[in-house]
Amino acid sequence: MKRLILSLCMLVAVAVTSAAQNSIDRLVENFSSVGNSTFTSAVERDSKTHRIKKVVKKLTLEGKPSRELRKAFEDEAHTGAFTERNDNGETVLMLTTQDEKTNRVYMLCISDEKFYPKTETTIIIKVK
Amino acid sequence: MRDKDIRALIDKFFDGGTTLAEERQLYAYFSRGKVAEDLEKYRELFSDFALLPERRESHPFRGLHRLIAGVAASVVLVVAGYAAWNFYEYRQLDARYAGSYVIVDGKRIDNLREIRPMIESALADARDIEQTAAEQPQTADIEQELLERIGDPEDCARIKELLN
CATH class of the missing domain: 4.10.280 (MYOD Basic-Helix-Loop-Helix Domain, subunit B)
Known part of the structure; x- marks a missing residue:
């Protein structure tokens, strides 16, 4: 019985964690380990307390994934403040959200090449 | 030290083969009052040598050791x-x-x-x-300000819908 309760608790925890992570986060994580991509996860800490101040995830890749990423941004647009603009040969989508523990900024830059656009996705998680 | 030994040391000295200790023995011999008659001619020489600063034993590799x-x-x-x-x-x-x-x-x-x-x-x-x-x-503040200026609530709602 104890084991069953523990398993159920773990399932709930996993489900909650997945829900907190939106589709942009999941896509970036999936694409981070594919070929022809560069993914940086930078953790900024307070050097005295070691407490995390900010996590920055930056994914650079080329090709088809830009469409999926763009769709993910559009799907998540309703969750926060969303803007889209075209500037100097690239499209920039930005989404800012917040919850009780973090402020998040998602930015997607897509170059205007038709067949093999270069995509740069940046996720900034600032701990309150 | 016997005179015979001193004579041998003197020969060794002039061949450049004496150690510092042996040279000190020569200086000590010639600094005392009486020496052998045939050795008297060396007294002044060894007295002069006794006044010189002590030379150190030379080691062929001393300088190299220090460098290393x-x-x-x-x-x-x-x-x-x-x-x-x-x-x-x-x-x-x-x-x-x-x-x-x-x-x-x-x-x-x-x-x-x-x-x-x-x-x-x-x-x-x-x-x-x-x-x-x-x-x-x-940008959101500007939109909000614009909507607040519009008096009519229906117009407000319509414009809000258009903006979103």
């Missing part, structure tokens, strides 16, 4: 200093960026020293993006 010891000490100092600097730098990086990593073409790199430029570049870009994002609410 100096170089070895310098190398140890440099290596120790480099190791200490490395350790300090690692501690600093760990305190600031522990948990950071990079994946390039599917290969993960956790060495903070190696990926430090990429970490700092990502954080610098993030600061620029945060600056841009901070300007966004001003």
Whole structure:
């Protein structure tokens, strides 16, 4: 019985964690380990307390994934403040959200090449 | 010391084969009052030698030993200093960026020293993006201000729908 309760608790925890992570986060994580991509996860800490101040995830890749990423941004647009603009040969989508523990900024830059656009996705998680 | 031994030492002295101790023996012999008659001619000479600063035993490799010891000490100092600097730098990086990593073409790199430029570049870009994002609410404020100026609630609702 104890084991069953523990398993159920773990399932709930996993489900909650997945829900907190939106589709942009999941896509970036999936694409981070594919070929022809560069993914940086930078953790900024307070050097005295070691407490995390900010996590920055930056994914650079080329090709088809830009469409999926763009769709993910559009799907998540309703969750926060969303803007889209075209500037100097690239499209920039930005989404800012917040919850009780973090402020998040998602930015997607897509170059205007038709067949093999270069995509740069940046996720900034600032701990309150 | 017997006169016979002194004569042998004197011969050895003039051949350049005496040790410091043997030379001291000669000086001591000639500094006492009475010496053998045939050796009297050497008294002044050895008295003069006794006044000279003591020469040190010469070792053929003394200078080389010192050079090697100096170089070895310098190398140890440099290596120790480099190791200490490395350790300090690692501690600093760990305190600031522990948990950071990079994946390039599917290969993960956790060495903070190696990926430090990429970490700092990502954080610098993030600061620029945060600056841009901070300007966004001003757009929402302007929209809100515009809607508040419109008196009619129905017009307000219609425009709000258009803006969104």
